[in-house]
Amino acid sequence: MVRSLLIRGMLVGFVAGLLVFGFAKVFGEPQVDHAIAFETAMDDAKMKADAAKGIHDMPEPELVSRPMQASFGLLTGVMVYSTAFGGLFALVFAFANGRATNLGPRAVSALLALTGFIAFYMVPNLKYPANPPSVGHPDSITIRTELYFAMMALSIAAMAVAAVLRKRLAPKLGAWEAALIGAAFYVIAVLVVAAILPPINEVPSDFPAVVLWHFRIDSLTMQAIMWAVLGLGFGALTERSFLAKGLYHPRLTPKLVWR
Amino acid sequence: MSDRIIGPDSVSAPIPVREILPWIIFGLVMMLAIYFVGAEEGATSIIKGMYVHEWVHDSRHLLGFPCH
Numbered sequence: 001m002v003r004s005l006l007i008r009g010m011l012v013g014f015v016a017g018l019l020v021f022g023f024a025k026v027f028g029e030p031q032v033d034h035a036i037a038f039e040t041a042m043d044d045a046k047m048k049a050d051a052a053k054g055i056h057d058m059p060e061p062e063l064v065s066r067p068m069q070a071s072f073g074l075l076t077g078v079m080v081y082s083t084a085f086g087g088l089f090a091l092v093f094a095f096a097n098g099r100a101t102n103l104g105p106r107a108v109s110a111l112l113a114l115t116g117f118i119a120f121y122m123v124p125n126l127k128y129p130a131n132p133p134s135v136g137h138p139d140s141i142t143i144r145t146e147l148y149f150a151m152m153a154l155s156i157a158a159m160a161v162a163a164v165l166r167k168r169l170a171p172k173l174g175a176w177e178a179a180l181i182g183a184a185f186y187v188i189a190v191l192v193v194a195a196i197l198p199p200i201n202e203v204p205s206d207f208p209a210v211v212l213w214h215f216r217i218d219s220l221t222m223q224a225i226m227w228a229v230l231g232l233g234f235g236a237l238t239e240r241s242f243l244a245k246g247l248y249h250p251r252l253t254p255k256l257v258w259r
Numbered sequence: 260m261s262d263r264i265i266g267p268d269s270v271s272a273p274i275p276v277r278e279i280l281p282w283i284i285f286g287l288v289m290m291l292a293i294y295f296v297g298a299e300e301g302a303t304s305i306i307k308g309m310y311v312h313e314w315v316h317d318s319r320h321l322l323g324f325p326c327h
Contacts (some may be wrong), residue, residue, distance in 0.1 A: 001274055002282045028321045064313040077318025081296045084289040091279070091286045098273030105271055121323060130323035133316075144325035145302035219321050248271035 005090045008237055009230075013086015016229035017079040020222045024078060028222065029070050031215040032132055036066070038207060039134035082226050089116065089230050093238070100163055104250060105242050106235040113231020119159035119186075121223040124152040127194045130219035132211065136202045147197055158189035297324040 047057050064073060097108045128148045166182030242248035300312035319326045
């Protein structure tokens with residue numbers, strides 16, 4: 001049971017990864033190239049200034065060529081990330097389905113993906129946004145990584161507490177009110193965390209704003225594609241399989257009556 | 260019972276936790292894979308050198324992880 005869910009999750013994640021890669025290749029890569037052009041111009045200027053002072057900088061050796069980074073490198077990273085998230089998604093679904101809500105598998109999957117997108121990516125990135133190359137000092141990579149993962153961990157923890165809260169309160173207050181209180185708890189918790197954690201702003205003052213904007217929107221879209229495919233694709237396949245195996249019996253077909 | 264008209268009043272039975280637990284090991288493998296894409300040879304390093312970092316460089320930036 002868990003095994004088939006896990007395999008399905010990874011397969012859906014793999015398909016999502018292909019779509020994410022396609023988007024990243026067409027829309028994201030040009031922004032990375034713009035950012036690297038800016039970085040190269042800055043490095044050249046620094047090298048010239050140092051040479052005038054009699055210091056000769058050595059250019060950094062290139063381990064992986066740019067065309068490789070932008071094609072197979074990007075593909076590897078995106079596919080591993082997306083397939084792994086598909087597997088994790090399936091395991092969380094295995095636990096949440098039949099426990100978190102009384103909704104069917106399709107709706108559980110969609111809600112899980114929506115909350116996953118918010119908790120894993122959107123909220124951590126509102127505090128510490130995605131940055132293209134040349135934004136961020138190499139010296140601060142440790143603290144930036146620690147803060148980013150701390151923000152992500154606390155966001156996920158707050159989302160888990162919100163889900164428990166919603167479930168506990170639902171019988172007393174009703175589904176709508178309980179969901180609102182859970183959501184309010186999450187929003188307040190991450191606002192407090194974001195206010196406490198220190199800000200990071202290492203965008204060079206003359207870095208093109210349009211490149212930064214497009215880069216961040218492309219990063220957001222990649223995640224939106226991945227989570228949407230996971231939530232809707234995994235949900236549709238799982239509901240169909242559960243119905244076929246008799247693991248899910250909707251007693252009443254949901255029907256909206258328009259009056 | 261009017262509220263039952265708009266929602267499915269049925270749940271697929273939850274999978275027992277003891278059945279899910281052994282599969283957590285795969286969850287850890289997934290997290291390790293995400294670590295290699297997102298953070299290896301940046302803030303921390305398991306493998307020496309910078310090759311993994313340089314290979315996944317563009318995806319690390321675009322997926323929102325901090326990078327050099």
